[in-house]
Amino acid sequence: xxxxxxxxxxxxxxxxxxxFWSRGYEATSMQDLVHGMGLNRGSIYDTFESKRxxxxxxxxxxxxxxxxxxxxxxxxxxxxxxxxxxxxxxxLEVISHDSSRRGCFLTNTALEVAxxxxxxxxxxxxxxxxxxxxxxxxxxxxxxxxxxxxxxxxKDISRALLAALIGLLVLARSRPERALMRSIADGxxxxxx
Amino acid sequence: xxxxxxxxxxxxxxxxxxxFWSRGYEATSMQDLVHGMGLNRGSIYDTFESKRxxxxxxxxxxxxxxxxxxxxxxxxxxxxxxxxxxxxxxxLEVISHDSSRRGCFLTNTALEVAxxxxxxxxxxxxxxxxxxxxxxxxxxxxxxxxxxxxxxxxKDISRALLAALIGLLVLARSRPERALMRSIADGxxxxxx
DNA sequence: CTCAGTTTTGAATGATTGTTCAAGACTATC
DNA sequence: GATAGTCTTGAACAATCATTCAAAACTGAG
Numbered sequence: 001x002x003x004x005x006x007x008x009x010x011x012x013x014x015x016x017x018x019x020f021w022s023r024g025y026e027a028t029s030m031q032d033l034v035h036g037m038g039l040n041r042g043s044i045y046d047t048f049e050s051k052r053x054x055x056x057x058x059x060x061x062x063x064x065x066x067x068x069x070x071x072x073x074x075x076x077x078x079x080x081x082x083x084x085x086x087x088x089x090x091x092l093e094v095i096s097h098d099s100s101r102r103g104c105f106l107t108n109t110a111l112e113v114a115x116x117x118x119x120x121x122x123x124x125x126x127x128x129x130x131x132x133x134x135x136x137x138x139x140x141x142x143x144x145x146x147x148x149x150x151x152x153x154x155k156d157i158s159r160a161l162l163a164a165l166i167g168l169l170v171l172a173r174s175r176p177e178r179a180l181m182r183s184i185a186d187g188x189x190x191x192x193x
Numbered sequence: 194x195x196x197x198x199x200x201x202x203x204x205x206x207x208x209x210x211x212x213f214w215s216r217g218y219e220a221t222s223m224q225d226l227v228h229g230m231g232l233n234r235g236s237i238y239d240t241f242e243s244k245r246x247x248x249x250x251x252x253x254x255x256x257x258x259x260x261x262x263x264x265x266x267x268x269x270x271x272x273x274x275x276x277x278x279x280x281x282x283x284x285l286e287v288i289s290h291d292s293s294r295r296g297c298f299l300t301n302t303a304l305e306v307a308x309x310x311x312x313x314x315x316x317x318x319x320x321x322x323x324x325x326x327x328x329x330x331x332x333x334x335x336x337x338x339x340x341x342x343x344x345x346x347x348k349d350i351s352r353a354l355l356a357a358l359i360g361l362l363v364l365a366r367s368r369p370e371r372a373l374m375r376s377i378a379d380g381x382x383x384x385x386x
Numbered sequence: 387c388t389c390a391g392t393t394t395t396g397a398a399t400g401a402t403t404g405t406t407c408a409a410g411a412c413t414a415t416c
Numbered sequence: 417g418a419t420a421g422t423c424t425t426g427a428a429c430a431a432t433c434a435t436t437c438a439a440a441a442c443t444g445a446g
Contacts (some may be wrong), residue, residue: 005423006412024305026219030404040425041405051404101308110367111304112217115294125368159373160380166363167356174303174317180352187353191384198393199442223434233395234435244434 009047012037016048017058022102024112025055056120062105063127071134080142081192084135084161088168088185095172095181104169111170128162135161139192148192157191164188202240205230209241210251215295217305218248249313255298256320264327273335274385277328277354281361281378288365288374297362304363321355328354332385341385350384357381 019036020028030051034041048054074083095103102108106127114121135158142148168184212229213221223244227234241247263283267276288296295301299320307314328351335341361377 023309024219026217027309029402031402042407042426043424045405046423103304103308107363108304110363111296111301115296115366116216116220121367128364128368156376156380159376160357160383163357163360163364163377163380164353166360167358170300170303170359170363171321171356173308174314175321183349183352184356187349187356187384190353191380222432224432233393235396235437236394238435239393 005043005047007039007043012039012044012047013054013057013061016054017061017105020055020058021062021105021108022100024108026112056123059105059109059120059123063123067106067127067131071131075134075138079147080138080145081147083138084192085189088165088188091165091168091172092178092181092185095176096178098172098176101173101176103173107166107169108173110166128166131165132158132162135159142192152192160191161188164191198236198240200232200236205232205237205240206247206250206254209247210254210298213248213251214255214298214301215293217301219305249316252298252302252313252316256316260299260320260324264324268327268331272340273331273338274340276331277385278382281358281381284358284361284365285371285374285378288369289371291365291369294366294369296366300359300362301366303359321359324358325351325355328352335385345385353384354381357384 015037016033019032023032028051030041030044033044033051033054037044044054048057071087074087078086106124109120110124110128114124136154139148139152139154139157143150143152143154164184164187168181168188171180171184208230209226212225216225221244223234223237226237226244226247230237237247241250264280267280271279299317302313303317303321307317329347332341332345332347332350336343336345336347357377357380361374361381364373364377
């Protein structure tokens, strides 16, 4: 039918996400996107407005489908301490199998664009806040079940874990050495004592 | 004299460093550099070869004059625990007075270019390794003087501190909230118990 | 005062940037 | 089978990109 696009918008966005994720915003050209998404220039502009709007859509998709969905799953299907342990362990696994060193799309964006673009900055900041809150909720839950020492200041620890996680994700791009990253994950977990 | 440049190369490099630092590599155009360095295009190319070579020179300058010199000073003029405390505290001070949110040039570069450019990646990785070693040496020294518990695994802690510091420097660009950053600094210090 | 050697200058290079748009392809409805 | 309405296509847009280069400006040496 001529009034239905003959490509799947969500598939296209998924591809765009992958391209921006590994190359960043500035270093990705529309030519890269045309080639990587398998669409024509016009179709991309018709569907996504502009490069920046496409980037924002891709970033939001990552935040929703990768970060948020994953954290929800961890929180719902594991006991508190194990949820945090798995968060770090699964990142370690992903990083050590990712030869292209793409790291975390949101964290990459935090440094490349967030400081210069308020709208994108707000998305990144909100995502980081939610991750901090994930840690906070899980720590509180762990303190109720007795898995985590009740005298720990949940707010401070959740922030320390967030910083450790982000540090890990930066090092994943510049020094993806398994031993280094394992030390960091272990160090983060040790703060839950 | 015609065989002496009538501008100071080091001053020019300092200015270039500031521009790349706050805008990043890709988002900085030669036009920005011409304007910001106060030099003509030709003079820049004559002196620094290319945009990429200028960026590398600026990055090395930052590593030497900012990171390395500062860590040496901290290590030499303060007792171990206080050296680390001051490292975090002084970053906090810098960050909270930096309205342009430039963060740390090396950390910004780690995410923007290091993963795609081997030469730049090597500079960033080396700098991160040296910072890790700084922590390691200071922790070891602190264990000798008794300021830091001798049963702590210095290597793991130094890596945990590196991750916390980098996490802090990322958040400085996306969520420069004083309370958040203080929590992280305190959390890092708490690991030295 | 001329010459040699270097720097400075700004215009011009071709390539690539993000974006637009008119023409062509398509199909459900009449 | 003609019409209407949407999507696809690829060429073309002006702007900007990093880079080059020949001419002008300069100054110490002869």
